[in-house]
Amino acid sequence: MHVLLVGGSGFLGGRITRAFLAQPGIRVRILTPTEPRASWKEPPGVEIFHADVRDPESVRGSCDGITHVIYLAGLNQVACEARPVEAVAVSGLGALHLAEEAARAAVQRFVYISSFHVYGSVEAELLTEELAVQPRNHYGLSRRVGEMYCSLVAERRGLSVVILRLSNGYGAPADEQADCWSLVVNDLCRQAIRDGRLVLKSSGRQQRDFLAMRDILAGMQLFLKVPAASLGQRVFNLGSGVSVSVLEVAERIRATFADLFGKELPLQVGIDPTEGRPVYFDIKRARALGFEPRGDMAEEFRELFSACG
Known part of the structure; x- marks a missing residue:
C-alpha cells in the first residue's frame, strides 16, 4: 500500500504518518505546502511532494x-x-483537484476527512448519515463543499470515495x-499541565x-482496506457512539491527573444559559464494516500530559 497524505504535516497527519510507518508494507508520501509551518520536521522514511492544493x-x-489517498487538508x-x-x-476546491488527480492516476481509494460540523443546525x-446537512459555520460549510466535490468526481470518474x-x-x-x-480535551489537558487548574x-x-486518536487511526486503516463492493455507502460517521458531558471529561482529566501526579486540580465552571440539547452520533454504518471504538480516555490524557510537559 502506497498512501498519499494530503495535509500530512498537520496534527492528524503527523499521527497517521507515525502509525503507518510502524507497519510493514505501507509506504507514505506527504503532500504539504512549499512552506509548511516552521516547527514541522520532515519524518524520516517518507516521500515529500510540495504543492498548493x-x-x-x-x-x-x-x-x-x-x-x-487520505485528504486531511483544511483550516x-x-x-x-x-x-x-481560503x-x-x-x-473544497483542493479536494476536487486531488480527487481528479487520483482518478487520473487510477488510485484504489480516496478517503476525505470531514466533520460532524456539516450537520450544523x-x-x-x-x-x-441520512440527515440533510445544514452547516452553520464556515468550517462545516468548507468541509461540506469538499464532500460534494469528492462525490461528484466519484460519480463522473468512477473513483472509489469514502467520506x-x-x-x-x-x-x-x-x-x-x-x-x-x-x-476541547487537548485544551483541558494543556491547562492541567501549564496552569495547574481547569477552567x-x-x-x-x-x-x-x-473520539480518541487510537480510534481515529483504526478507522482510517479500516476504510482504506474495505473492498469497494462491501462499502454500500459513501458517507460514514466516525465517533465513539457515546455522548459525554464536557464537565464529565474535565472530572476524568482531574482524576487521571491526581493518579499520576498526586495533586488535585481546581476546577472553575462557567455559566451558559444556552446549554443546548444532548446529541448522539450514530456510528452503525461504520460498525457494520468492523469499526469498534476502544479508546481509553485516561491513556490518551496521559499522553497529552506528556506532550505538554
Missing part, C-alpha cells in the same frame, strides 16, 4: 504510483471564520506545535461525542 497544476503527478475552525474564502479553496438528537465525518477528536500530537490545542467557559453540561 488550490492550484490544479501544482498537484499534477502527486498521485502517480499511489494506491490510496481550523477559528481560521475558517477569519478566512472563509477555507473553501483548501477544503439539524434538529435531531441522533445524527445519522468520514469525525466527531470531537482528541489525542497527543506527533509535534507539540501542531495545530490541535483548540480541541470551563461554560457550565460543561453540553454533551458531545469524543
Whole structure:
C-alpha cells in the first residue's frame, strides 16, 4: 500500500504518518505546502511532494504510483471564520483537484476527512448519515463543499470515495506545535499541565461525542482496506457512539491527573444559559464494516500530559 497524505504535516497527519510507518508494507508520501509551518520536521522514511492544493497544476503527478489517498487538508475552525474564502479553496476546491488527480492516476481509494460540523443546525438528537446537512459555520460549510466535490468526481470518474465525518477528536500530537490545542480535551489537558487548574467557559453540561486518536487511526486503516463492493455507502460517521458531558471529561482529566501526579486540580465552571440539547452520533454504518471504538480516555490524557510537559 502506497498512501498519499494530503495535509500530512498537520496534527492528524503527523499521527497517521507515525502509525503507518510502524507497519510493514505501507509506504507514505506527504503532500504539504512549499512552506509548511516552521516547527514541522520532515519524518524520516517518507516521500515529500510540495504543492498548493488550490492550484490544479501544482498537484499534477502527486498521485502517480499511489494506491490510496487520505485528504486531511483544511483550516481550523477559528481560521475558517477569519478566512472563509481560503477555507473553501483548501477544503473544497483542493479536494476536487486531488480527487481528479487520483482518478487520473487510477488510485484504489480516496478517503476525505470531514466533520460532524456539516450537520450544523439539524434538529435531531441522533445524527445519522441520512440527515440533510445544514452547516452553520464556515468550517462545516468548507468541509461540506469538499464532500460534494469528492462525490461528484466519484460519480463522473468512477473513483472509489469514502467520506468520514469525525466527531470531537482528541489525542497527543506527533509535534507539540501542531495545530490541535483548540480541541476541547487537548485544551483541558494543556491547562492541567501549564496552569495547574481547569477552567470551563461554560457550565460543561453540553454533551458531545469524543473520539480518541487510537480510534481515529483504526478507522482510517479500516476504510482504506474495505473492498469497494462491501462499502454500500459513501458517507460514514466516525465517533465513539457515546455522548459525554464536557464537565464529565474535565472530572476524568482531574482524576487521571491526581493518579499520576498526586495533586488535585481546581476546577472553575462557567455559566451558559444556552446549554443546548444532548446529541448522539450514530456510528452503525461504520460498525457494520468492523469499526469498534476502544479508546481509553485516561491513556490518551496521559499522553497529552506528556506532550505538554
